[in-house]
Amino acid sequence: TEAVSLKTETGRIPSLPEKIFVEYSNGGTEELPVEWETIPEGLLHTPGKYIIEGKLHQTLFEKPLIYHRADPHIYKHTDGKYYFTASYTDMDHNLDGKYQYLYIILRRADTLAGLADGSGTYEEKIVYERKPINNGTMSPHIWAPEIHYIHGSWYIYYTTTISDESPWRIRPHCLECRDQDPLTGKWEEKGPLVSSVEGDIAFTDFSLDHTYFNHRGKDYILWAQKTNNISDIFIAQLSNPWTLCTPAIRLTHPEYNWELHGFPVDEGPGVIKHDGRIFITFSASGTDAMYCVGLLYADEDADLLSSSSWTKLPYPVFQSSKETGQYGLGHNSFTKSDDDSQDLIIYHGRQEERYLVEEDYQPLYDAGRNASVGKIYWDKNGMPDFSVPAMGIVCSEDRLKVKAEIIVE
Template structure:
């Protein structure tokens, strides 16, 4: 495979699983996985470009031991009913693990006006399935709040599926988890059989869930689920799945493995912005998990005449 020099620059280097939230205080808040997987670091800026130089404030650091003392992954920051909430996944100390991937989901909450200065409280978010789980997000639709995440379910082949459940608080779900998607297409099962990293955007009469699939090398790519805005979002039959990836590596211009995205909007609120990570090479030394060079990129995207997102290429500025 021929490596190509990328033509675009990342917004922030060495930040994977990026999440950007625009708050009503006029600030963008940025959080992502750091290469050390040991802390939660929060930036804020009144512009998207300003996030690149904004100082990263550590709002929480993992303990040395215990059930959430290793591999701090994929944080997201949300503001729910007056409470700031950071969702993340964490594993027990590696010294006591037979299997490295034993993550469970956690949440930090604070009611501080500025979350960079908050006094955070920690709680575990119980998915209802006692198995590897991660990549939680939350969204509200038609007056209901939902929790959406990736999980290994015993008895189902593969590494992770997508699940949804209603919430009765920012840190708890009610009812039985509903499975929405499993890795089934060839492009979802390269290296690992994965559906993970869900993100939600509602436009043009539909609710869309983007997600990421396959191993976290150059095969990593994004898929799409969508449902009518009036449908029962807890009914798997309401959701349709794109048979092809909607965002994937650009080998011609050297942007590889784009995925684990989130959505935000431009400063004027007129443009939808895709936030994602990617690498600029394919020849990863050792385990891709420990390669630090998944960088945060952003790009504006549009919509087709029939109301579907058009993400284009990750190599587009």
């Protein structure tokens, strides 16, 4: 932590800093608020050196924040309110596929902590639902909803099947709400996303997990799509929230062992910008304990529609931890802390270590994926460090303590 040393005159209480810089083990630094102990009356009446203790303030979140919700997405609106949505799973009918992924539920709170299941301070509403398909025997697979505010209207991106018989013919879809309150406003189905580019491969096969971002006035979409049963990440530009106006460009393809466990999968892209770069996280492998997060990044001045602009790290940046009992981490989104000072990752994980090879285990229909919040630590090179997934308090009381030296002359 930053050394704090102040000089003062006899009997005069100095003004202690409200924030101090801390340096993390990855070389990154951050300015954190500090609460100093009250200086006892009369302490500074004699010349000498005195030590005053303080405590750094770190935002800590209940973990998990929200139970039985996979593929979590949190959007912080311009008015400071938080909106949460995710893939809905039903623990009362755990592992029974026809009861999973039937709804899009939107939750709103004034603070991030207010979204927590036990907060009692959030509003919640079902904004979209489908009945089980194939004569009521199969889930329609409403997956990975995200809420975005785009050019004055609300949009929810989600995936669902385009078939009444098969749950696997899934494609990206879009809902639109032109009212300013998305919990009371009317949602209109815009249908599956389409490409205006003749002969484009976008959405011609199993495709899902689309996410939106704007960069320098241009709207972009990322999504996952299978080719020959291998799931890749693609990017294109949008002319409106449900129409692509440029060809689909492949950004990443499963190639490393950590992307190939169970199934060859790259999916669930999420976008965050920092220090002149655009970062794309993506999730890899099957949805059991081997599920993990990879990373792409590009310079903010680069051509984002050129695959050569993007660098892919050859290792996962966020993964299961036996030490903390967190497994199958992934399909994340990003948001800001209440005071906008911290970048946060929103992700799902399991508190049970299970694998696809187990007999009769279907992790897709296991409602044990829960949504959590983690802090991003930016290193000295401007790269994100997602650290080890923690449960409960992430920093001991001793490590939160700081000291200030006051020299009385």
